Amino acid sequence: MRWRLSALVLLTPVAGVALVLAHLFLGRSDVPAPAVLRVLTGRETEPAYALIVLDYRLPRVLVGLGAGALLAVSGVLVQAVVRNPLAEPATTGVGAGAALAVVGTLVLWPGHALAYPAALGGALATGAVLYVVGRRSFAVTGVLLGAVLAALTSLLLVVDSAPISVVLRWLVGSLNARTPQDWTLLWPWLVVVLPTAWLLASRLNVWVLGEPAATGLGLRTGPVLAVVLLVAVAGAAAAIAAAGAVAFVGLVAPHVGRLLAGADHRVLIPVSAVLGALLLSLADLVAFSVSVQLPGIATDVSGVPVGAVTALIGAPVLASLVRRENRA
Amino acid sequence: MITIIKRVELPGLAVAALAVCVLAALCLGEPRLRPATALAALTDPAHPLRVPVWEVRLPRALLGLVAGAGLAAAGLLLQDVLRNPIAGPELLGVSSGAAVVVATIVVLGLGVPLVVQPWAALAGAVVAGALVLLAIGRTRDPAHVALVGAAVSAACGGLVVAVVGLGTQGNVVVLFRYLLGSLAARGWPHLETVTPLVAAGVGAAWLLRRRVEALTLGDDVAAGLGVPVTRTRVAAVGVAALLAAAVASVCGPVAFVALLAPHLARRLLGTVSTRRVLPLAVLLGGLLLALADLASRLLLYPVELPVGIATTLVGVPALVLLSRRTAVPA
Numbered sequence A: 001m002r003w004r005l006s007a008l009v010l011l012t013p014v015a016g017v018a019l020v021l022a023h024l025f026l027g028r029s030d031v032p033a034p035a036v037l038r039v040l041t042g043r044e045t046e047p048a049y050a051l052i053v054l055d056y057r058l059p060r061v062l063v064g065l066g067a068g069a070l071l072a073v074s075g076v077l078v079q080a081v082v083r084n085p086l087a088e089p090a091t092t093g094v095g096a097g098a099a100l101a102v103v104g105t106l107v108l109w110p111g112h113a114l115a116y117p118a119a120l121g122g123a124l125a126t127g128a129v130l131y132v133v134g135r136r137s138f139a140v141t142g143v144l145l146g147a148v149l150a151a152l153t154s155l156l157l158v159v160d161s162a163p164i165s166v167v168l169r170w171l172v173g174s175l176n177a178r179t180p181q182d183w184t185l186l187w188p189w190l191v192v193v194l195p196t197a198w199l200l201a202s203r204l205n206v207w208v209l210g211e212p213a214a215t216g217l218g219l220r221t222g223p224v225l226a227v228v229l230l231v232a233v234a235g236a237a238a239a240i241a242a243a244g245a246v247a248f249v250g251l252v253a254p255h256v257g258r259l260l261a262g263a264d265h266r267v268l269i270p271v272s273a274v275l276g277a278l279l280l281s282l283a284d285l286v287a288f289s290v291s292v293q294l295p296g297i298a299t300d301v302s303g304v305p306v307g308a309v310t311a312l313i314g315a316p317v318l319a320s321l322v323r324r325e326n327r328a
Numbered sequence B: 001m002i003t004i005i006k007r008v009e010l011p012g013l014a015v016a017a018l019a020v021c022v023l024a025a026l027c028l029g030e031p032r033l034r035p036a037t038a039l040a041a042l043t044d045p046a047h048p049l050r051v052p053v054w055e056v057r058l059p060r061a062l063l064g065l066v067a068g069a070g071l072a073a074a075g076l077l078l079q080d081v082l083r084n085p086i087a088g089p090e091l092l093g094v095s096s097g098a099a100v101v102v103a104t105i106v107v108l109g110l111g112v113p114l115v116v117q118p119w120a121a122l123a124g125a126v127v128a129g130a131l132v133l134l135a136i137g138r139t140r141d142p143a144h145v146a147l148v149g150a151a152v153s154a155a156c157g158g159l160v161v162a163v164v165g166l167g168t169q170g171n172v173v174v175l176f177r178y179l180l181g182s183l184a185a186r187g188w189p190h191l192e193t194v195t196p197l198v199a200a201g202v203g204a205a206w207l208l209r210r211r212v213e214a215l216t217l218g219d220d221v222a223a224g225l226g227v228p229v230t231r232t233r234v235a236a237v238g239v240a241a242l243l244a245a246a247v248a249s250v251c252g253p254v255a256f257v258a259l260l261a262p263h264l265a266r267r268l269l270g271t272v273s274t275r276r277v278l279p280l281a282v283l284l285g286g287l288l289l290a291l292a293d294l295a296s297r298l299l300l301y302p303v304e305l306p307v308g309i310a311t312t313l314v315g316v317p318a319l320v321l322l323s324r325r326t327a328v329p330a
Helices: A002-025 A033-040 A047-081 A094-108 A115-133 A138-159 A164-172 A180-199 A201-207 A211-216 A221-243 A249-261 A265-289 A306-327 B002-027 B035-043 B050-081 B094-107 B117-136 B142-168 B172-179 B188-216 B219-224 B229-251 B257-269 B274-298 B307-326
Strands: none
Touching: A002 A033, A002 A047, A002 A249, A002 A265, A033 A047, A047 A180, A047 A201, A047 A221, A047 A249, A047 A265, A094 A115, A094 A138, A094 A164, A094 A221, A115 A138, A115 A164, A115 A221, A138 A164, A138 B142, A138 B172, A138 B307, A164 A306, A164 B142, A180 A201, A180 A221, A180 A265, A201 A211, A201 A221, A201 A265, A211 A221, A249 A265, A249 A306, A265 A306, A306 B117, A306 B142, B002 B035, B002 B050, B002 B274, B035 B050, B050 B188, B050 B229, B050 B257, B050 B274, B094 B117, B094 B142, B094 B172, B094 B229, B117 B142, B117 B188, B117 B229, B142 B172, B172 B307, B188 B219, B188 B229, B188 B274, B219 B229, B257 B274, B257 B307, B274 B307
């Protein structure tokens, strides 16, 4: 465990820097590598290059890293709440709630740019509903709640299909066309959610022992549950509002984190955050690097949503992780 | 005495309700017909209203019945052999796995003939279902099932959205067929594809009924009764996957019929015996889906809803209520 952790500490910054550089140097519009370097050192005279690198590529990689970290931490917290390592932020139904709110506002006030606050509000409201009605089993209630909310979203979309292109982004999760504003809206959440989650870590270590043991050890389980759920939902809501309901990152990152760093939440939370950030950003690199030729469409489609990539790679990863766990 | 009445009356009532439901499906809509006119159009090939009644409404109503029946049988088999009240093709990723494959075939125009599509869908269903069953392992905890199934279904849903979004520039009708399930624009060829498979699947479920019932008593008891436990479980899950895949290949992953119909049948019959629940569950499944489709056609006319919306919005609260009363954790 010790050497794994030190390897992690040494390798992740390298991987992170490599990912950020790859994001800045690669892209659909052709910016020569020296120009990217000049932009980064502030000596570029061509404004178009500076615009592409600083206003398109940089926010995209930052939002990807931030949303990935938030999803992973939210995943750790949700898994702790339901005491089941197979939970993920989507289990709470917050993604479906965000999508419903976005569609609802777009149907009621077409054309207004209320998508961000709507997604955030919808996700938080869903978390509140889950907390109130889900006492018996957060996992089952969350899944059923998500199904109902998704059906309601579809109902609205059938009645008025204008918002569909906007909504598809939220349903799959996509980092295409992120702007500096998205990063401005995201980083305060990172600053609040990540440290709060880490401060809860030792309480989580006690909580996962089970209700009787936790109570016996003097943990006030009611308030702790409420706070953990709130932080988990807030993290997921911020990530979903920024990048959409990306599947599997919140599930796989904590799993890999547990394999590498063990189950102690004081270590698991930061490790998972780093892994989630790298994972989402890497998947995004894959997403915009591949271009597929679809029958029925003349041109190549590039800019596959990142959620499709995480869904594709996530399922086999999940299977192998689960098999390892069952064997252990 | 009461049980005998129930055993005769309930299926009889269900059949009568089915007949009424099909008749209503033939009559309602635009143009609205009298029952006599609808029946005349059914029997007379030269009737001026032959096309809407015979070519559009009848195959769709029958497809609802057949698909619902197949889903109910799949749900019952899964719930009983896994001994899990929330096992169902929609929560085991089976339906959505099938839907991904069919959506890919249809949207990207891969030119797979209609007859082969259910088998391709079966491959997707088996992969997704195997993933979920592998991840569930030996636990019977409903929460565990819900979590894994939800993760896999979410991933499949993401893939469907991606495929449909890229391939059709966001065609809503196609999207919802494979995301939620819909019976819109389905005709005789679809019915002819799915009916033999559902009939075979329900027949297999009937043949397996005693063994499956033995499994509900626990693996040890079943083994003591001389039932091959693993073989029965694999066979039952395989039959359920085939049923769900066949339905999903034509109608998409219609949710909560498979979960709800067996629960409803158990509650009405007052028993959990597989062989007694099976016939009524199959009838109720057909009735539920046919009714839901009728409602989806008419509620917001002229806008037609995907039937999956209706089954989810009705199914989830009903499931919660049913499970609360029978003290089965939902």
